[in-house]
Amino acid sequence: MPTAIYIAGLGQSTNKESVEKYAARYSKELEYSTSGINYYTKVEKIYYNDDQSSLAVKIYQHPKGEQKSDKDTLLYTFYDFEYNELLNQKFQNKNLFLKNIALLLLVIRKLPRVIMSLSNKTAYTKGSQTFYMFILFLIMALAIVLVIPSLLGFVGGTNLSYIKNNLNTNLVDMLRYLRDFSLKMLPITSLLIIFIPESSTLLTKVAAEFSTIDNYIQYGEQAQIIQGNLDALIEYIVENEENPTIHLHTYSFGSVIALDALFPIGNEPSANIQNNINLLITVGAPYEFINNYYPKFYKKRINKMSEKIEWINVYSTMDAFASNFRNDNKVGEAKYGIMGRKEVPINLNYEIARREKYNLFSFLTLKHITMHQSYWDDSKSGQSCTRLIFNKMKELNYFSITT
Known part of the structure; x- marks a missing residue:
């Protein structure tokens, strides 16, 4: 039968x-x-x-x-x-920030092979397709990660002055730079959310999928x-x-x-x-x-x-x-x-x-x-x-x- x-x-x-x-x-x-x-x-x-x-x-x-x-x-x-639950359970226990970090590190680690695939058409014919995919994931992951320092916006001038009196001046300047840069990234993140369909939920799904696949293949998890x-x-x-x-x-x-x-x-x-x-x-x-x-x-x-x-x-x-x-x-x-x-x-x-x-x-x-x-x-x-x-x-x- x-x-x-x-x-x-x-x-x-x-x-x-x-x-x-x-x-x-x-x-x-x-x-x-x-x-x-x-x-x-x-x-x-x-x-x-x-x-x-x-x-x-x-x-x-x-x-x-x-x-x-x-x-x-x-x-x-x-x-x-x-098998989904067995493969995903560890990753799903992580918070959203750690999931984005995992995706970012995975893309950075694989980016050299992605770039190589663009020039070697005989080895992998869909290199251009996956290049788009990895670059997009890189942009999305960076946009999310780089928005985090914008939380320093809650730290006003008075508080920064207080911190400046207690911490190294260079460190305070670096925090201020990260805050300003992150605030500039907010419009880019907003554009991604507007123009890329379901980008806010797709990132989490993709991060889970690629990270769990990487763990299965790379480490036999x-x-x-x-x-x-x-x-x-x-x-x-x-x-x-x-x-x-x-x-x-x-x-x-x-x-x-x-x-x-x-x-x-x-x-x-x-x-x-x-x-x-x-x-x-x-x-x-x-x-x-x-x-x-x-x-x-x-x-x-x-x-x-x-x-x-x-x-x-x-x-x-x-x-x-x-x-x-x-x-x-x-x-x-x-x-x-x-x-x-x-x-x-x-x-x-x-x-x-x-x-x-x-x-x-x-x-x-x-x-x-x-x-x-x-x-x-x-x-x-x-x-x-x-x-x-x-x-x-x-x-x-x-x-x-x-x-």
């Missing part, structure tokens, strides 16, 4: 998505591809560890015009894998716990589903979690992964982004799964994070995979907007960043990339439909 694990993205990537919505879109595509059959979903909460749960969304089919019954055919089951939980969920499925073949449906950073499980460092994948997973689906996978800014992350991986999985990759050329596994930012077949050519993905291009060059308007509106969320919308009934995935899975015979 085909079974799926849905692994969502992080932070802002998860705003419009859930396993229930994903399964509902999948069910809708089943409706469109058949006649005389109705499809519906049932949601059940299961516990695969003492403190870890998953929503199991089961898709059933039954003849049109007939009532739902226990005899209806179970067609496909989606289990969601939650929470990686062992997350991968251990994924192994436990797979074990639960193997023990509770009848002869399961497991498909991994992943979005954004969820694809990084899946690739980590399939191609681990040092140790072989678990026996359950090797024996039961045969399909990987990635949507908006940031492989090239991570490989460019963290070049050691995908080195020395165990390639045990290279010959055992098929890989479907959905991407948009307008998405600043999505990978097409080519040496250009064009629509076409993938040229390489994580381990070279052994597991080259099947590329599926999905665009909802006309391709255009980067300009000032794109910069101010964060267009190529927000396009990362364009593979679906809030509605379960709207068009999405799910149709491409469904049709390709049907073509490759990953499930059978009774017509």
Whole structure:
């Protein structure tokens, strides 16, 4: 029985998505591809560890015009894998100022590689897109941090005179300079808030997302716990589903979690992964982004799964994070995979907007960043990339439909 694990993205990537919505879109595509059959979903909460749960969304089919019954055919089951809380919990406990400092330090640390990416088009074709992103984040983080000294405005001339009598004159002059400079920064911050949509909330989300990703990739923070939980969920499925073949449906950073499980460092994948997973689906996978800014992350991986999985990759050329596994930012077949050519993905291009060059308007509106969320919308009934995935899975015979 085909079974799926849905692994969502992080932070802002998860705003419009859930396993229930994903399964509902999948069910809708089943409706469109058949006649005389109705499809519906049932949601059940299961516990695969003492403190870890998953929503199991089961898709059933039954003849049109007939009532739902226990005899209806179970067609496909989606289990969601939650890791956001584990990955975000430390960062979310920090205050807003520390979050901005974390973002600022991260951008400064990565800025040399960002600049290098602009001149090396063959190594990373979306260097200009991420350059816009990092510069924008740098400006936003600096604007917030540099506004802090404006609080010295509360210190009036009399108080400064008092401080001057008790502290070094140079220190008082420096405090006065910081205060005046910070007050000059306030109009810039105001312009950012006015002209950049949702900039006040986006900064916090982006800081959380990039800092937690950096901690996961750079230091392996929470990686062992997350991968251990994924192994436990797979074990639960193997023990509770009848002869399961497991498909991994992943979005954004969820694809990084899946690739980590399939191609681990040092140790072989678990026996359950090797024996039961045969399909990987990635949507908006940031492989090239991570490989460019963290070049050691995908080195020395165990390639045990290279010959055992098929890989479907959905991407948009307008998405600043999505990978097409080519040496250009064009629509076409993938040229390489994580381990070279052994597991080259099947590329599926999905665009909802006309391709255009980067300009000032794109910069101010964060267009190529927000396009990362364009593979679906809030509605379960709207068009999405799910149709491409469904049709390709049907073509490759990953499930059978009774017509």
